[in-house]
Amino acid sequence: MTALPTNFLNILRNKLEKEFVPHLPELLNKERPKADQDKKQLSRAFSGFVLHKMLNIGIADAAKSVVDDFDDNGLDAIHYEATSKTLYLVQTKFREREQFDEGDAIRFRSGADLLLGQRYDRFNANVQCRKDELNNAFDEAERIQLVVAYIGTGFSAHANAALKELIADEDHHEFGRLQPDVAEYGPDKVQADLLAEQSVGVVNDSLRLSKWQHLGGHRDTHIGVALLSDLVALHKKHNKALYERNIRYFLGSRESDVNKSIQETLRTAPDEFFYLNNGVTALADLVEAPQGTKANKLLRLRGLSVINGAQTISSAAEFVAQNPLCDISKAKVLVTVIKADSEGAFGRSVTRARNHQNPVSTGNFASLDPRQEELRRELNYLGYSYHYRPEATPRNAEVSASIITIEQAMKALALFEVDSRYPYWLKNEISRFQNAESSEYKSLFTQALTGAQLVNKVKFFRFVRDVLSSNAVATRGAEGLFYRHGIFVVAAAMAKKFRNRVNEADVLKQEQINQLLSIPLDECRQHCWDTARPIVGQGRSVLTFFQNQGNTVRLLDACMATTNGLVQSDAYQALKNVADKNEAFPQERVFRYLTTQAPQI
Structure with a gap:
């Protein structure tokens, strides 16, 4: 099993800090360094989150069930559900790169065994202060359920076996009430529950x-x-x-x-x-x-x-x-x-x-792709309203910084792809990216795409679009028309230099985008125009030039080589002289080389 993806881990951490930590019992040991206390609070809050989602109880009630502290004897939360007469014993592991292993299970088993024996003196004050409540729960409970929750890479077979030893022990005084299976709450359920929070509701x-x-x-x-x-x-x-x-x-x-x-x-x-x-x-x-x-x-x-x-x-x-x-x-x-x-x-x-x-339209059918709804829900957590139904797009979508449309997303994502045909298609055949069944659409909206990456790429596209639009208005003749009709060539060349930044885990602030891109974009724009000037607008329409795929691909090649400083590269020149009919798109080797060699901002 894979761990909880970083984008959802960030969402979860933010949710735990804002919604669960304020309701937790106070830490018993406040002498630890603040960094340790903050880390412990997140781990404790995760236990509350698990109960909140699994049992559909309020956040405050779930948080109050947390007994986790620096000395908790292997139990992180205890909750009695009166309606089902079930006592839940919970251990969580809030470490994204680790598996819930045998050592964790043995500690949990030991703590559960002590609690089932009502040895409250072996636990911290969070458990001891609930002695009367827990005694009543033991008297009334018909079922006792062990729960293991984690955000890491899985629940090991050895850990499961260690807990099964407690459950299967016929000599144990709680044999019969202990449920035969350990309830597991892993990364997939965490992600699903986070996304479900942003649904529009069930009718x-x-x-x-x-x-x-x-x-x-x-x-x-x-x-x-x-x-x-x-x-x-x-x-x-x-x-x-x-x-x-x-x-x-x-x-x-x-x-x-x-x-x-x-x-x-x-x-x-x-x-x-x-x-x-x-x-x-x-x-x-x-x-x-x-x-x-x-x-x-x-x-x-x-x-x-x-x-x-x-x-x-x-x-x-x-x-x-x-x-x-x-x-x-x-x-x-x-x-x-x-x-x-x-x-x-x-x-x-x-x-x-x-x-x-x-x-x-073909674009309407993209709304049937579950990936679009997943992205809408994730972007809600990041403060952005994502609209993937074209006809339902708000009138102020083009001027609102917090609204992202599917068309903006398609254009922004396509700019960062390697395929040499994409800038031409963005200009002349946008429908290729709107068809949810097409390979072009599928190359953009992958499962690996995170909400933060989508936002960052859209911010990049908007910045480049606005700068080039201003240049198009301020510049006369063929140069102005080049900025207008060749926007996707310039933006694609620039995107390859910014790919590391947009793929970071967090959303970039607009001020960062402006500061990072202003000078490099101006240089890239000038390099691209200097490269295009001899061939664009010479006895032909600039628009007509960009309506030809071969022209667009050759110009993109020259612009990327120039702006990346690779025109004299022996490796680049050698690749240009290699013809391969099996390439997936025109000059595939050349463009993959130009992309990987693009100096990063």
Whole structure:
């Protein structure tokens, strides 16, 4: 097992410091150096975090269950859950590069054995002050559960075996109440729970259908007619959460003729709405139909997500809000509810298929990639709002420092790739990066990409874009047009010199970006223009020049060689003379060499 990735470790540390440490019992030994105390506090807070997530209890209550201190006898947290009559004994290991090993398990086993024997005198004051509470818990508990939590590289087999010895000991006085398996809470669960915190919420609600039909078989499906007013009520109650897996959010009636038509029908002929509308399709994790008849059935829905028909419901909701006196009670719509996990493979395939009938762009389908939602949630922790549904992008996205769009992300990420064709495609064939099934898209949004890296690359792109745009406005003739149309060539050449910086674990401050890039970018810009001047704008349109892939690749090669000081390099010249038909992209060896040899800022 891999350890908790650094980007999520940073998020976790920040969360522990801000939310859990203030609620912890005071440290018993405050004579230790401050660095040791701070490190211990994070470790203690992690125990509270584990209980908070595993048992769904409040942060304060979870923190109060922590007994970890510099002398804790192998137990880090103790919590009794009255509803399940389960006593939880927890040991955590908050070290990212270490495995929960046999030594850790033996200490835990020893401490658990002493506590099960109610030898409170062998523990610190955090345990002793809870003596009465723990005595009551031992009297009431029907189950005792050992919990091992860690952020490192795994839970070793030897450690597991050491704890199993305690559980399997038939002579032990707690044999029978000790649960047969050790509950494990590792890096994958930590990451999943952190991401889950930034979800838009789960919609659990009910919907009444008339003329209801149940189609069983391979996919449990419910079909019927719903009052549009009932769907509007769901919209008002749950807002965007109702459409979380929809490809698009509401466009607004001003921006869509379809939405204007929907609202006009509601205004003039609501009883005709059913015949003029394609209907609504939704997915739900669980569908129950316990009440009513086929003529009038109430469905109970868990994990509801409207995957097709958001425009219908949202347009109607907007109409009702703007026209409160209009009666839409006669408006009805055909509804199909399919039992399926909206985030699973089948749910995504249904969403894709149902939306192929609509005028959606290739870029919209990127919203079905779970990676996009993971990045949105991670960026929320970093203070950035990430929008991966093009039509749902805020109007101020281009001028807001805290908003990142998927198009900005695509452009920024592509600049740091080695492929010589990417600057040309960014200028002329951006759709290559918008198709979630394409190799170009997959090369950008990898599992290895962290939120901090994405933010840093977007900040880099914005800085270069703004500087070159200013130069384009201030400079006349071919040079100004070069900065306008050749922006991706200059930015790609510059990006290779900044790749170490953007891949750091933390988000770079804008002041750092400005200071680090200002002079090197000006030098790179000038080198690129000096290289381009003899061939760009000489008897041809600058735009036409950059609309040719061969021109763009050759210019990028020359610009990178010049700005990296490699024009006279023997290795560079030797690679240029090697022709290989098996290369993945034009001059692959050359560009890989230019990239690896780029001096870092």
